[in-house]
Amino acid sequence: MKAGTERLDVTSEELAALVEGVREALGEAGYQKLQAAIRTLGYVTELLETRQATLEKLRRLLCHSSTEKTKAVLQQAGVETGEKKRKEPGAPKSKAPGHGRNGAAAYRGARKVEVPHASLKAGDPCPDCQRGKVYPQRDPGVLVRIKGQAPIAATVYELEKFRCNLCGDVFTAAAPEEAGEEKYDETAASMIALLRYGSGFPWYRLEGLQENLGIPLPVATQCEIVKETAAQIQPAMDELIRQAAQGEVMHNDDTSMRVLSLDRGAASDVDIAAERTGVFTTGIVSIGEGFRIGLYFTGRKHAGENLSDVLKQRAAGLEAPIQMCDALSRNLPKLPRELEIIIAHCMAHARRYFVEVTPNFPQECRFVLESLGEVYGYDEAARAQRMSSEQRLHFHQEHSGPVMEKLHIWLDAQFDERRVEPNSGLGQAISYLLKYWDRLTLFLRQPGAPLDNNVCERALKKSILHRKNSLFYKTRNGARIGDLFMSLIHTCELNGADPFDYLNQLQRHAEELKLTPPEWMPWNYRATLARTGALLDAA
Numbered sequence: 001m002k003a004g005t006e007r008l009d010v011t012s013e014e015l016a017a018l019v020e021g022v023r024e025a026l027g028e029a030g031y032q033k034l035q036a037a038i039r040t041l042g043y044v045t046e047l048l049e050t051r052q053a054t055l056e057k058l059r060r061l062l063c064h065s066s067t068e069k070t071k072a073v074l075q076q077a078g079v080e081t082g083e084k085k086r087k088e089p090g091a092p093k094s095k096a097p098g099h100g101r102n103g104a105a106a107y108r109g110a111r112k113v114e115v116p117h118a119s120l121k122a123g124d125p126c127p128d129c130q131r132g133k134v135y136p137q138r139d140p141g142v143l144v145r146i147k148g149q150a151p152i153a154a155t156v157y158e159l160e161k162f163r164c165n166l167c168g169d170v171f172t173a174a175a176p177e178e179a180g181e182e183k184y185d186e187t188a189a190s191m192i193a194l195l196r197y198g199s200g201f202p203w204y205r206l207e208g209l210q211e212n213l214g215i216p217l218p219v220a221t222q223c224e225i226v227k228e229t230a231a232q233i234q235p236a237m238d239e240l241i242r243q244a245a246q247g248e249v250m251h252n253d254d255t256s257m258r259v260l261s262l263d264r265g266a267a268s269d270v271d272i273a274a275e276r277t278g279v280f281t282t283g284i285v286s287i288g289e290g291f292r293i294g295l296y297f298t299g300r301k302h303a304g305e306n307l308s309d310v311l312k313q314r315a316a317g318l319e320a321p322i323q324m325c326d327a328l329s330r331n332l333p334k335l336p337r338e339l340e341i342i343i344a345h346c347m348a349h350a351r352r353y354f355v356e357v358t359p360n361f362p363q364e365c366r367f368v369l370e371s372l373g374e375v376y377g378y379d380e381a382a383r384a385q386r387m388s389s390e391q392r393l394h395f396h397q398e399h400s401g402p403v404m405e406k407l408h409i410w411l412d413a414q415f416d417e418r419r420v421e422p423n424s425g426l427g428q429a430i431s432y433l434l435k436y437w438d439r440l441t442l443f444l445r446q447p448g449a450p451l452d453n454n455v456c457e458r459a460l461k462k463s464i465l466h467r468k469n470s471l472f473y474k475t476r477n478g479a480r481i482g483d484l485f486m487s488l489i490h491t492c493e494l495n496g497a498d499p500f501d502y503l504n505q506l507q508r509h510a511e512e513l514k515l516t517p518p519e520w521m522p523w524n525y526r527a528t529l530a531r532t533g534a535l536l537d538a539a
Contacts, residue, residue, distance in 0.1 A: 028204060036471065068355050070369040079362045104142040109498065114140075150213040151191050151206070155179075184221075186507035189229040190500050192222050197485035198499060200465035223478075230481045233506040237484045239517035240491060244293040245313040247286030249322045249448055250341075251456035252331055254280040254303040255463055258472035259479050262300065281463040281483075282306040285456050285494070291523050294459045294490035298479040302330035311339060322446060324453050327436050345439040347372065348452035353429035361426040364414075368433075371407045375400045379443075379451055389447035401444055408437065462486050488522070497522040505529065 325331035492499035
């Protein structure tokens, strides 16, 4: 602080009151940005007061993170690699660069219109040679035409009316069958849910967009629609949790979240006296035979506690699942003795410790990063060749095993020969890798064990996008609804299903869903529709 500058202490309540006072002048967009800036300032101040923040941590928090690719990290540290990329055993040939345009097959959701030939039909003589006959080809010619439209469209039916000039009775035309009985049909609910929980659209942003397009959609209406829809399709969420518990590999992690009704200042909240004050969104990705399931849970529980709740529904007699997470203790579930898990830790987290200290220890970190890069190359080769879990295990043991053994010897030598100070950044990175070596290298001993937790990190991006755009959930029920839709949407994405169509079908077959929820999962609902004939009816 410059000499002569007076320190001014302002409480968070005073700041909030000041911001509210200028809300009208700033406009809604400016108000939200200022609110976010003030919260960031408060968080940074809290970190500094606890003396647990380093400049590097603050830089990662406030600045955009750069790539962590080995080549880029070493170049930023001033290390010249000068090596051509090594082709791993069995790695597929790289594809030639394309033009970036999509073919007609990519437009899966497009309406298809069959256009017959104006003058020809099968068996007609050829117009050119006049000797042969023409027959239809298997693949038709295609044209793609794209037009813009409002996310939520509306149709106004103007029903003709007549009035008797003698008795005064009014006669109104009957509404056509396609008008339906509800003002908002299932497609409106699905689109709102996709925009809100799949793409991170805040309520007011969607309201403004619809208003500009001439189809008003108030925030209160949006909330009511998704609330009613969530109650309808809740059995699908319950079944997802049950089936996730039967998975072979379970990834989990969490990120911070804010729920206003769980804030300390909420006088009516029953959890105010609870020892834990943080709020989190847990992401769980369960991988089993023929399915991948993404689950979200928002509340005061940590990732390990939410995973424990899921595993309570695991069927007896199944083999112990693999749990992949980072080394934080809060990610580990507390389970009864009869329910066991095999714990694997994330190699990407261990690698990141070396990435962070590469500018200070470039040559040492180069050896570690290139060794781990070689292992990741072998894993990509196994994935490209679609190896089974057993084949992948033998492949890693043959190729990655010697690399990791050499790395372990090098790590031990750094301390044994006193080349590295244990309390330095490099020493702490090495200590972490050695401390969790067995869990980090489970992929060399256990079939199906993943290298890292990236699949869960990607799943949590949905929650982070919501937090970035909307800042918070207002109530616990709002958070529960968000978790439900995010779980269904992300599970569809993991299994290559169309989330819009899936949400539509769940609403149209809500009664069947209640009776047989296992038949209405994202990976088998289309087969269920085809079997029951409902798919043809819908078309």
